[in-house]
Amino acid sequence: MVPFIRAGWAAVCLLALLVCLGVALPGGVAPGSGFFAGTGSVALLVPLAVAGMVACGRYDLAACAGAALAITGGPVPSCIGAGWVLWVCDNSPHAPPQRVQHAPDRVALLLLAAGTAWAGRMDFLLPGLCWIATRGLLGLSFSPRVAARAIRPFHMMDMAALIAGMALWLHLPAGGMVADTRWGGMLIVAGCLLYGTASWRALCAGDGRRVLAGLLGGTGALVIVIAGLTRLAQADDLPAMTACASRTFMLVAGMMLTWAFMARVVTVMEREAGPLVLLRLGGLGVLMPRLSLLCAIGLLAESGLPPLIGFSVVWMLLRLLAAMPHGGGLAGTIPLLLALLALGVGWAVRMLALIRMVAVMLCGRPRTPRCAGASDPRGRALWPVVLAVLPVIVVSIWPEYWLGLMEGAGHPAHGSGWPVLAEVGLLSPDGAAILHPGRLCLLVAAGGGCVAVLRRLAVPRPARQVAGWQQGAPAVPPWMVFGDPLTQAGPGNPARIVLDMMTGLTRRRADMYDYARLRRHIRQTVCKGTRRLSRPWRESAVYGPVMMVALCMGGLIFIAWHG
Amino acid sequence: MTLSLVLLARMQSLLLLACHTALVVVTVPLWIGLLRWMMATMDGARSLPDPASYWRLLRRAWRQPGVRSAAGAQITAVAPWVALAAGLGAALLVPSFTLGMPGGDLSDLLAVGGLLEMGFLALVIVSLAAGLARPGQAGLRTAVRGIMIQPVLLLACAVLGMCLPDGTLAGLVRQAHVADMNIIRVPLALVAGALLLVGVTESSGPDSGPFTIMVEDLAGPDRAVAQYARDLLVVVWMMLARDLVWPESVMEPDILPRSWLVVSIAAAVGLWMLHMLVACGCVAAMQVFIVSGRRQAARRGGLALLCALMAGVLLFAGRGMG
Incomplete structure (x- = not known):
């Protein structure tokens, strides 16, 4: 059954790609005039279809179906689809025992459906309703609580939920009372705070999947920040900034490819090394080097460091915030600086969470025999993971192609043709600054290649490997053959060190x-x-x-x- | 004719890149040795370190037989070289004495800072790879102390974006040759100070501090490369600060054919070395007088954030008055 469903998602992906490329399909797809100008929500079907292809469980597939309804439906069906995704996430076996109260989300979804169906009645409230309605879908919470009972571990359905939330924001009408500077400022502030709390949850979680859930919540918070920036740009009638915000939104959608890849990686890793409890893992970088390398690429893409897609998102976001209308006074500049500060602090905490994950999972020694028995999946088992990383690398190197593809969905079908591919670079809202991720990748590759050649030529002899305990460290106690968690770099340390530093x-x-x-x-x-x-x-x-x-x-x- | 001109320009840019890379790569131990000598002098140490001794230290480490801990050996074998590659990539983007190198338009402050951060994290991974408590804890502590790079970097990029549209170092240098920089020099100096505060975390000596604990499981070429990469990162941060404060001292390549080539290059290189010397002095003073003692990490981060925020406010105030 699962191969057939996957084939169905592959067909959906292909159709969405064709629509994005401007190919006229029989019956056609009507692009809607959405909240994000110049983009069609059909474009979100591409990452969703990728998620559907790599999804395994029935709950994941059900969530993907709901998200597809949220993307393709009108105002009311999209809310129904989002509600379906929320219901699936709440009732899946991975849901935490202490259920998060999603009743406000459902009420907000109902009101949002009513508000978008009868336009003009409650337009001013729509952004707030959408915020509350997508709270559970985007993983947003102001709470820094990290108890295992309160956080849902990361699965493919969370990605579907995130895409459904993005679709709701896309379906929000543009202009009128919906575009108001007060909502814009409020959403930006809320997004920055939510980004910080999500990063903190990722830093303190005790499970690899919950760390990823926190990081995914950070991506959801970025959606809120971008929505606020779009609202500001629409309220001040800045079409260039609106278009730039729309492109940033689509780059965040491109990050979904990374999340789909990471979901696949952690599933394989869990199958090989057991539950991803951070206190029990360790040394996977040595035990399964190929999968660990792929995992490191995914984490690098999520970290926001150059040259992968996370960096492009951060760059665009920075340019957007810098281009934000200041209000003509020093009092207008200070909030911009504070927003950047909050975003930067959240980014720093997110980076620490990633370091912690690498330190505890990939580095060190295995802490349990179950983990020590892990090895790279053999033969064909690794191919799906390798195939899943390819779109991430392509989108990272040529994000403009991805954006062209996504923007193609917003235009009417013209029979044939390709999106505009002439200019391969990301532009700031004012068009003055341009980033070439492809050339940056080339530079990094060239630097790395030079160093690799130097290493090959200058260090002909391989280094001798010795056991760590022979160098003066106390011997490993026999009752803990695989290492004592207290003597290794522990999973909870960075959070404590941050607090100690303050x-x-x-x-x-x-x-x-x-x-x-x-x-x-x-x-x-x-x-x-x-x-x-x-x-x-x-x-x-x-x-x-x-x-x-x-x-x-x-x-x-x-x-x-x-x- | 046009093709030959293009080829000539390409060759010139490659030549400049080779000169720039050689200059930076060769002088890294010299700057670090000088930095430590200045710090010792300011600290009132009785026996001052020899600035050239750091060369010998690196050479000795390089010649030792390679030994690494068996646990995490695959990671330890790669991570120092990754740090070196990231540092080298960042060094290629930061102009030292001239513009016109390939990739000059990539010199976005966020990209440079991101590459330097990547190198820093690769060095942290070196300490975590073996899974031993002492280096691992030192690495985690160093990583936590370095996290203020991100907010400061974002603020610095915003301030630079307010100063000039494209936000690159090459754009800043080009603007410095045609416009008066004195209006924005103080904010840029504050930004440079903030970046130095968060970027240059530890340079107290070759055999002390958390970095030595971090690499204590390494011996041989890997250790030498890790030490060199750490120092390269420090030097690139100083180069970045120098370019922000004195952008007009960087030459533009179209000047070269019109004047004496060798003299121009020699003057630009001399000016760069002088400015780097001043930067070393500033960093040493900062390390000794401002951010020494207990709780230095929190103080360092807070001060850097304050500097970056002040730079934004001053820039805005200067514009309002101008």
């Missing part, structure tokens, strides 16, 4: 006590105040007037905010 342990504990005391005090005060306020309510003394005044005040605040 403040000492004693001070931190004192602050925590103060925080707990303050929180208890606030809770008691609020309870006391509520009791006092509700006393006349209970006695039915000022029930009507209080309600009326509260409602009037709320209405006035809303009108003042609305302008």
